[in-house]
Amino acid sequence: MLVRIVENPYSDGMFTHAVIRPPGANFAEGLTTVELGTPDLKVACKQHTAYCEALQRCGLTLVRLDADDLHFPDSTFVEDAAILTPRGAILMRPGAPSRSGEVDAIRETLQEFYPRLDAIIAPGTVDGGDICEAGDHFFIGISHRTNEAGARKLAEILARQGYRASCVDIRGIPNILHIKSGIAYLGESRLVLIDALAEHAAFRDFEVIRVPAGDEYAANCVRVNEFVLIPAGFPELTRRIEELGYATIPLAMSEFQKMDGGLSCLSLRFTPPG
Numbered sequence: 111m112l113v114r115i116v117e118n119p120y121s122d123g124m125f126t127h128a129v130i131r132p133p134g135a136n137f138a139e140g141l142t143t144v145e146l147g148t149p150d151l152k153v154a155c156k157q158h159t160a161y162c163e164a165l166q167r168c169g170l171t172l173v174r175l176d177a178d179d180l181h182f183p184d185s186t187f188v189e190d191a192a193i194l195t196p197r198g199a200i201l202m203r204p205g206a207p208s209r210s211g212e213v214d215a216i217r218e219t220l221q222e223f224y225p226r227l228d229a230i231i232a233p234g235t236v237d238g239g240d241i242c243e244a245g246d247h248f249f250i251g252i253s254h255r256t257n258e259a260g261a262r263k264l265a266e267i268l269a270r271q272g273y274r275a276s277c278v279d280i281r282g283i284p285n286i287l288h289i290k291s292g293i294a295y296l297g298e299s300r301l302v303l304i305d306a307l308a309e310h311a312a313f314r315d316f317e318v319i320r321v322p323a324g325d326e327y328a329a330n331c332v333r334v335n336e337f338v339l340i341p342a343g344f345p346e347l348t349r350r351i352e353e354l355g356y357a358t359i360p361l362a363m364s365e366f367q368k369m370d371g372g373l374s375c376l377s378l379r380f381t382p383p384g
């Protein structure tokens with residue numbers, strides 16, 4: 111098929127780097143709300159390797175953290191520990207107590223790239239998966255992990271960076287852990303949205319690509335430079351995205367799905383300042 115290269119969603123440039131962290135031996139002890147069975151660590155590692163290779167194919171240099179085998183079974187989901195915008199880094203304060211210590215390793219890593227790190231502070235809690243960046247606007251999901259105090263603090267920091275933000279309460283929407291379980295920004299003012307979010311007034315200025323029934327898990331796809339990474343096995347949403355001219359890379363995600371994880375949460379994509 112003919113593939114059109116579409117403009118990068120981030121006006122300040124393409125992503126050049128991504129922080130990743132392989133699943134640890136304790137991966138199956140992480141949090142989950144779904145009943146899809148126990149993940150197979152060997153398969154999860156294989157899927158993670160393929161994910162990393164896809165990021166490299168998108169042109170990214172990987173910043174690889176060692177797997178944490180002992181303390182933080184959910185630490186492969188690095189996206190929840192920070193938000194990296196083209197204008198700065200913000201450390202999150204994850205809403206699940208078992209995950210709060212994950213931020214230390216991310217802080218240490220990001221200090222090598224950012225001269226200053228902002229942070230969400232108590233009583234605020236924010237998981238990175240509750241933040242959807244859409245150009246100059248950030249949607250913040252109020253969820254069972256992200257509270258109003260955290261959202262307010264985040265909006266304040268983003269405003270200092272010159273961004274607008276709005277909150278979307280997702281607590282009443284079944285089967286989504288974070289806002290990004292149901293939304294993805296593709297660039298060019300286009301949002302992929304599950305039905306339960308599609309009519310929400312917050313998104314009315316965007317062109318909406320509806321997620322077909324049954325493909326909801328694939329709503330968490332990720333635009334990385336010229337490609338859209340998408341969970342494998344969701345041909346109808348993949349087709350809708352490709353029809354718009356995007357080149358997709360399908361990735362097997364079964365073992366991460368068992369732990370409530372999506373594609374976006376496996377990496378922190380960024381371009382170091384300066």
Ligand code: CIR
Binds near residue numbers: 187209287291
């Ligand atoms: C959790 O419940 O926190 C992890 N098992 C999954 C986190 C997935 N994060 C994300 O989608 N941003």
